[in-house]
Structures are given as C-alpha cells and as structure tokens.
Amino acid sequence: MSHRLLQIFSLWLFAGLSCSSQADNAQQLIRQAIDNYRGITSYSEATMTIHRPDWQRVIAMKAWTEGLDKSLVRITAPKKDKDSGSLLLDDNMWSYAPKINRVIKIPSSMSGQSWMGSDFSNNDIARADDIIDNYTHTLLETKNHNGHKLFIIQSVPHEDAPVVWGKEVLQIRDDHVLLEHAFYDQDGILIKKLTTSEIKTISGKTIATTQRMQKADKENEWTEFHSSVIKFNIIIPKNTFTLSNLRNPR
Numbered sequence: 001m002s003h004r005l006l007q008i009f010s011l012w013l014f015a016g017l018s019c020s021s022q023a024d025n026a027q028q029l030i031r032q033a034i035d036n037y038r039g040i041t042s043y044s045e046a047t048m049t050i051h052r053p054d055w056q057r058v059i060a061m062k063a064w065t066e067g068l069d070k071s072l073v074r075i076t077a078p079k080k081d082k083d084s085g086s087l088l089l090d091d092n093m094w095s096y097a098p099k100i101n102r103v104i105k106i107p108s109s110m111s112g113q114s115w116m117g118s119d120f121s122n123n124d125i126a127r128a129d130d131i132i133d134n135y136t137h138t139l140l141e142t143k144n145h146n147g148h149k150l151f152i153i154q155s156v157p158h159e160d161a162p163v164v165w166g167k168e169v170l171q172i173r174d175d176h177v178l179l180e181h182a183f184y185d186q187d188g189i190l191i192k193k194l195t196t197s198e199i200k201t202i203s204g205k206t207i208a209t210t211q212r213m214q215k216a217d218k219e220n221e222w223t224e225f226h227s228s229v230i231k232f233n234i235i236i237p238k239n240t241f242t243l244s245n246l247r248n249p250r
Contacts, residue, residue, distance in 0.1 A: 026137035026153045029172050034068065034132070036176035037207050039232035041066045046227040050118045053220045059116060068132075070241045073125055074249060075116075086115070086125055087246045093122060096246045103247055112164050119192065119213040119223035131168065134161035140169075149174040165191075175206045190216040202230050 042065045050057045060077040074085040083098045086106075093106040106113075111123040123130075135155040143150050155168045166186040171179045181194040198210035207230065214222040239245050 026139040029151050029153060030137060031132055032176045033172045033178045036205060038065045041234050041236050043231045043234055044227050045229035046225055048118060049224045051222050064236055064240055066236055072241055083249060085246050089241055094243060094246060103243055108162055119215060130163060131155055134158055134163060177206055177208055192216060203232050205232060
C-alpha cells in the first residue's frame with residue numbers, strides 16, 4: 001500500500017471511529033440526563049397547570065419510577081379526577097378511569113395522544129425512554145451557558161422506529177440537566193418544545209423542577225409541570241407497578 005493510500009485509509013478509519021465515538025457520547029449524554037431525573041428509583045409530587053386563553057386547570061399528582069421501564073402516575077386532585085392514573089411497565093402502558101372503574105391498555109398508536117387534556121402526550125407522562133435506542137444521536141454543538149457546558153444533540157429515529165417524530169433536538173447541561181427538548185415532524189417543522197425554567201438541588205442532585213411544554217403554533221397555550229417533592233433511590237413496594245395497584249391504590 002502506497003504512503004498516499006495509507007494516509008487516505010487512516011483518515012477514513014479515524015473519521016469512522018470519530019463518528020462512532022460522537023454518537024456514543026451523544027447517546028450517553030441523553031442516558032445520563034434520563035438517569036439524573038429518575039435515579040434507580042424515585043418518588044415525586046407535582047402539579048400540572050394546563051393554560052388556555054379562556055381557562056386554566058391545575059392537576060396534582062404523585063409519581064413513582066424504577067429503572068427505565070417502570071413508572072406509575074396517580075392523580076390526587078381535583079376531586080373529579082382523583083385516583084386516575086397511568087402505568088408504564090416495560091413497553092406497555094395502561095390508564096385507569098375511576099368513574100367507570102376500568103383499566104384500559106393504551107395501544108402504541110395512541111402514545112402520542114394528549115394526557116389529561118394537556119400538551120403532554122401519554123408517552124411524555126410515562127417517560128418512555130425509546131429515544132435512547134430507537135434514535136441515532138449527533139452532537140451538533142458544545143457551548144458555554146451560565147457557567148456550564150451546554151451540549152446540543154440531534155436525535156433522528158431509525159427508519160423502522162415506532163415513533164412519530166422526524167427528529168428531536170435536546171439541550172443538556174454538563175450536570176445532566178435537560179434545558180430544552182424540541183420535537184419536529186417529518187418535514188423538519190417544529191411542533192412543540194419543552195423548556196426548563198427552574199432548577200434546584202435536591203437530595204444531592206441538580207434537577208429541573210419546573211418545565212413547560214408548548215406547541216410552536218399556539219402562543220397562549222401551554223402546560224407546566226412543577227415538582228414540589230422529589231426523593232431518589234427509595235424502597236418501593238414490589239406491588240407498586242401492577243394493574244391491581246393501578247386500580248386499587250394501596
């Protein structure tokens with residue numbers, strides 16, 4: 001092999017390794033951000049404010065998570081919605097409606113539907129982590145932001161991935177806090193964006209405690225989550241993530 005061909009081969013190999021390393025690094029940043037707000041296990045209490053031009057509604061809830069594939073969200077107020085809930089177990093999701101006393105399995109085709117009339121989808125609330133393995137990740141830019149490094153990552157779903165988005169763009173700080181998460185359709189048009197407005201250190205972790213989801217074309221419509229209580233790495237009873245517990249809270 002000539003010296004020139006060796007140079008070309010070396011450059012090609014280095015470029016390939018660099019691209020692979022970059023994708024791995026971007027994926028790891030996303031995984032760390034998810035792990036940061038979930039921990040091994042977690043418990044939280046939060047309010048969700050749904051704002052519309054002519055009305056506003058506040059819903060209180062509790063949530064439990066374990067690993068990346070188990071979560072339970074239960075409504076505690078207002079009274080008419082009390083004990084409604086959603087359960088994510090592996091790749092399956094169920095909702096419980098106390099008014100009709102029924103547990104309903106949510107098909108994957110409805111994962112993008114609105115949850116409780118908010119700007120969050122069923123998938124957003126369940127915090128399914130399909131973005132880690134079903135997307136190809138690219139680190140677009142690293143910049144300084146208020147004393148932190150800020151990583152801007154583009155995530156494009158695999159061709160056969162069961163997702164609705166054309167791409168997602170995340171902004172993650174070097175302390176694993178997600179500052180922004182933008183969702184684009186197949187034509188590259190921004191549909192909605194999640195932004196963080198409040199960050200606190202709780203139980204030794206720096207996390208986002210207030211986040212707002214807003215559709216790009218509706219300036220006066222948004223949904224805001226505010227977490228008032230968050231506990232990490234707690235003991236969660238074995239029967240927590242079950243259909244029986246979803247229907248009959250213990």
